[in-house]
Amino acid sequence: MAGPLDELVQRILRRVDHFKAEHGLEEAEVSVELVDGSLYRLKTISAEPGFGFVSMCPHCEEGDPEEIIVPLGAIRELRIAAPSHEQALGFAGSTAEG
Incomplete structure (x- = not known):
């Protein structure tokens, strides 16, 4: 890594x-697929706790x-897309520590 x-x-x-800028969007939907096949629609992501x-x-x-x-090795894919029409849930980055 x-x-x-x-x-x-x-x-x-x-x-x-x-x-978002390229597609003229106010919000984006970010999802992550893990190697075990589980899929999550994300609200935030943070570099904490670190150490991989x-x-x-x-x-x-x-x-x-x-x-x-x-x-990090458990992440298969991160996907950025326009919010789906049925549920508009956005994403906000998180760099806060603690």
């Missing part, structure tokens, strides 16, 4: 911003928050 995780997350956030792991908060039911911490 070359490069620091903070830089990777910042580059992902720039790609999301570029995608990233934290992601998927969109979840009201009052039922969730955060997943996975090693």
Whole structure:
């Protein structure tokens, strides 16, 4: 895994911003597929806790928050798309520590 995780997350956030600008969108939908086949629509992504792991908060039911911490090697795909029409849930990058 070359490069620091903070830089990777910042580059992902720039790609999301570029995608929104390129397609004239106010929001984008970001999803991640893990190697085990699980798929999450993300609200945020963070370089914490580091050491080869990233934290992601998927969109979840009201009052039922969730955060997943996975090693980079567990990520198969990150997908950026226009928000689906049935549920417009956006994505916000997270660089906050702690």
